[in-house]
Amino acid sequence: MGDYNGWSNKETWCVGLWLMDMFRDIAKENTWEKESLSEHLEQATWEILEIKQEGSLLLDMVQTYMQAVNWEELSVAALEE
Numbered sequence: 507m508g509d510y511n512g513w514s515n516k517e518t519w520c521v522g523l524w525l526m527d528m529f530r531d532i533a534k535e536n537t538w539e540k541e542s543l544s545e546h547l548e549q550a551t552w553e554i555l556e557i558k559q560e561g562s563l564l565l566d567m568v569q570t571y572m573q574a575v576n577w578e579e580l581s582v583a584a585l586e587e
Contacts, residue, residue: 544577
């Protein structure tokens with residue numbers, strides 16, 4: 507069990523809470539290696555956020571938050587279902 511509701515941190519838990527259904531759908535689309543799925547999930551999350559302003563406070567905050575997300579942990583959870 508992880509440190510935050512069974513996840514490694516709050517950031518990973520939060521992204522999983524909001525997007526796990528989509529992540530599971532993505533995981534079902536192809537046969538994925540854990541690492542490539544992790545990268546794809548992060549890319550898909552950035553696309554959903556649609557932050558287009560370079561050099562904005564929001565972008566800086568989101569980048570910091572996203573760096574803490576454990577994408578591999580999310581990909582493992584998406585593949586388990």
